[in-house]
Amino acid sequence: MESACGRYRILDSVHSGRRIVHCRNRVRRAISARMITPERELWACALLVEREHGDNAAVYIAERIGALALEGDAAGVARWKAIAEKLSLLWSGERPLPM
Numbered sequence: 552m553e554s555a556c557g558r559y560r561i562l563d564s565v566h567s568g569r570r571i572v573h574c575r576n577r578v579r580r581a582i583s584a585r586m587i588t589p590e591r592e593l594w595a596c597a598l599l600v601e602r603e604h605g606d607n608a609a610v611y612i613a614e615r616i617g618a619l620a621l622e623g624d625a626a627g628v629a630r631w632k633a634i635a636e637k638l639s640l641l642w643s644g645e646r647p648l649p650m
Contacts, residue, residue, distance in 0.1 A: 597637035608638055 587595070604611045612635045619627035 593633050593637050596634045597641060600634065601638060601641060609635070612638065 600611060601608045612631055616628055616631045616635070619631060
């Protein structure tokens with residue numbers, strides 16, 4: 552139950568509708584054109600999760616981290632923890648470090 556956005560898993564296939572597929576394709580093209588840095592990609596992922604899940608975004612991220620931990624995917628867990636950190640910064644209103 553996984554789907555890819557560029558080289559990273561972002562959303563599982565249960566939540567992949569046309570809008571998300573279109574967004575994934577745009578992000579994939581931007582990554583291939585080197586228009587987006589890995590840091591900005593994390594922010595884009597956090598914004599996408601917030602847009603799709605609203606107030607339940609943190610719960611969704613926690614579920615993804617739990618599922619990836621059970622699968623033994625350390626890189627996926629680290630990635631989603633980084634996205635969770637960006638989401639936390641979005642919600643707290645703190646200024647992130649310069650990119």
